[in-house]
Each structure stands twice: as structure tokens, then as C-alpha cells.
Amino acid sequence: MSSVDIRHIVFDIGKVLIHYDPQIPYSRIIPDEAERHWFFANVCTHDWNIEQDRGRSWEEAETLLIRDHPEREEQIRAFRRHWHEMVPHAYTETVSLLESLIAEGRDVTMLTNFASDTFREAQKRFPFLTLPRGVTVSGDVGLIKPDVDIYRTHAQTFGLEPAATIFIDDSLANVEGARAAGWHAIHFTDARALSADLVAYGVQPLGDLDASGPTAATRV
Structure with missing residues (x-):
């Protein structure tokens, strides 16, 4: 996989960056x-x-x-x-990866199934959600994952080349939706596995996964 030229990294949010449990x-x-x-x-x-x-x-x-x-x-x-x-805290190790990728100069965006109003509330509570270059929120565009059209909309909006894009999501259905749109995709299970998966794609995040670092403050 390291021969793949990944230039765009797209994160899901719920159960990847922040916890969700009704x-x-x-x-x-x-x-x-x-x-x-x-x-x-x-x-x-x-x-x-x-x-x-x-x-x-x-x-x-x-x-x-x-x-x-x-x-x-x-x-x-x-x-x-x-x-x-229902969203009590962030996953500090995954947030650390996100921040490292941005600090490295990688092109990072987000694609999420989220109601419009609750997403804006989440951004206020978790300021790191404002760090990536942009986000496609399903409630804003009237499309939801794994509908292939939402991946195409995101790629068009942010000028992503599908073959150079990798998507990270905890849902296998959403991962398959990304692949159907021509993207590479990783099924998220935890931050350490994600870091290893990114390395396999030739993406080496800066730093280590030390949850005691600056992102530990994202737990609220």
C-alpha cells in the first residue's frame, strides 16, 4: 500500500474523534x-x-x-x-493523530453524518473540530453516508482526487461507501491501529500516541 500517493485524509467524527452513546x-x-x-x-x-x-x-x-x-x-x-x-468526551489519541497530520501540512478534512445544529454545538465544545480545512455535514447537504453521492459531493467541494484520498470511519458500511466512490478507506477500531494503517499507506504522523499530551484537555 505504501506505493499509493495519499494526498487527502478525511476523518469521520462520531466514534472516531468524539464518543457518542445515547x-x-x-x-x-x-x-x-x-x-x-x-x-x-x-x-x-x-x-x-x-x-x-x-x-x-x-x-x-x-x-x-x-x-x-x-x-x-x-x-x-x-x-x-x-x-x-451523549457526547461526553473526545478520543484524545485520535485527536492527537489528527493534530499531528495537520501540523505536518497534510490536507485533512472531515465527512460526518451529523444534524446541522448538533454539529455546531459539538464544534463549540470540541474546538479541534475547527482545525481541519473543512467539513461536509450530512445535515447541511441532505445526503448521508454510505450514499456514494455524499463522498462525491465532499470530493468536489474540497477538490479531492478520489484515488489520492483516504477515509477513516468506524462503520464498515461507510468504509465500503467510500471505496465505491473510488477512495481508499480504513475501518477505525482504535488510534493505535489507525496509526499503523496510515503508515501502511505511506502516511507517517508526527509524534507518538501519548494521551497525557495536550489533547488530554479535550475530555469534558
């Missing part, structure tokens, strides 16, 4: 584990939430669910109200 606030809101499992399987489902990532407003999203589950109104509204609890 169970955190809901373990308090719905203490009963079986009921909470039912709620996420039947009310605030993944498919419901992904439409906010596609651009649907929270007001519309809440209205649709409350119409069908009026007895769950407060629990439904709690999803947006307590969203900040």
Missing part, C-alpha cells in the same frame, strides 16, 4: 433496561435519528413520534434536550 442520559431517563431497549428499538430508533442527520428538523422529528407515542412525549423530547450528554 444510553448515557437514557440510563437515567428510563432506568429499566428492558424498557429502555424497547424505547430505542421502537420509538427513538436509529432510522428515526438518521433522518435528522439527513436534514430533518428536530421539531418535525419530535412531532412525528409524539403523534404515534403521546405517552412518551417527555422521553422523546429528551433525546435532543440531553444530546450533549
Whole structure:
């Protein structure tokens, strides 16, 4: 792989740079584990939430669910109200890699499935999200990964050559979507594996993975 000329590095955000877990606030809101499992399987489902990532407003999203589950109104509204609890900290080692790549002069951008408003909130809480050259937010463009069109939109927006681009995502489906768009892609599991994968592509980040370094302050 080292013969590949990688000139563009694209990071996903959730579960790559920042932690995301809806169970955190809901373990308090719905203490009963079986009921909470039912709620996420039947009310605030993944498919419901992904439409906010596609651009649907929270007001519309809440209205649709409350119409069908009026007895769950407060629990439904709690999803947006307590969203900040779902993203409690950054992954300091991955952030360190991101910062090292930028410091080295690499072309780094981000491509994320994220609602528009919660992404802006995340940028305020995690300032390193403003460091890359730019970002494509699914909620802004009305497309979501792994739809190949969002990768093409990102490449066109930022002038990326697909064959010289590598994408990092925790979702295998999103990794395959990037490959379908002609990109190279890495399935993210942890920062150390990512560093090794980047080296295999001829990308050697500066520094080491010392979580006690400056990015440790990104935990909030």
C-alpha cells in the first residue's frame, strides 16, 4: 500500500474523534433496561435519528413520534434536550493523530453524518473540530453516508482526487461507501491501529500516541 500517493485524509467524527452513546442520559431517563431497549428499538430508533442527520428538523422529528407515542412525549423530547450528554468526551489519541497530520501540512478534512445544529454545538465544545480545512455535514447537504453521492459531493467541494484520498470511519458500511466512490478507506477500531494503517499507506504522523499530551484537555 505504501506505493499509493495519499494526498487527502478525511476523518469521520462520531466514534472516531468524539464518543457518542445515547444510553448515557437514557440510563437515567428510563432506568429499566428492558424498557429502555424497547424505547430505542421502537420509538427513538436509529432510522428515526438518521433522518435528522439527513436534514430533518428536530421539531418535525419530535412531532412525528409524539403523534404515534403521546405517552412518551417527555422521553422523546429528551433525546435532543440531553444530546450533549451523549457526547461526553473526545478520543484524545485520535485527536492527537489528527493534530499531528495537520501540523505536518497534510490536507485533512472531515465527512460526518451529523444534524446541522448538533454539529455546531459539538464544534463549540470540541474546538479541534475547527482545525481541519473543512467539513461536509450530512445535515447541511441532505445526503448521508454510505450514499456514494455524499463522498462525491465532499470530493468536489474540497477538490479531492478520489484515488489520492483516504477515509477513516468506524462503520464498515461507510468504509465500503467510500471505496465505491473510488477512495481508499480504513475501518477505525482504535488510534493505535489507525496509526499503523496510515503508515501502511505511506502516511507517517508526527509524534507518538501519548494521551497525557495536550489533547488530554479535550475530555469534558
